[in-house]
Amino acid sequence: MTLLHIVVFTALATAGYLGTCVLWPYKVCRTCQGRGQLRARLVGIRYCPTCTGTGLRLRVGRRAIDAARRRNR
Numbered sequence: 788m789t790l791l792h793i794v795v796f797t798a799l800a801t802a803g804y805l806g807t808c809v810l811w812p813y814k815v816c817r818t819c820q821g822r823g824q825l826r827a828r829l830v831g832i833r834y835c836p837t838c839t840g841t842g843l844r845l846r847v848g849r850r851a852i853d854a855a856r857r858r859n860r
Contacts, residue, residue: 813845814844823835823841823842
């Protein structure tokens with residue numbers, strides 16, 4: 788592959804990921820697998836501290852998009 792192919796592929800992959808971040812800004816929390824709660828041995832069930840009980844987390848790319856928007860205001 789030439790350098791041009793690599794640059795074009797990287798640009799398309801980045802644009803695709805940013806498009807995903809705009810359309811679907813949230814992903815399933817890996818800590819609780821989207822349930823929003825965790826089992827605690829002595830307490831029973833508690834809210835997931837990572838997603839605060841929603842079961843969803845903001846994507847890294849979406850955080851970058853939001854930070855860029857705040858910076859350009």
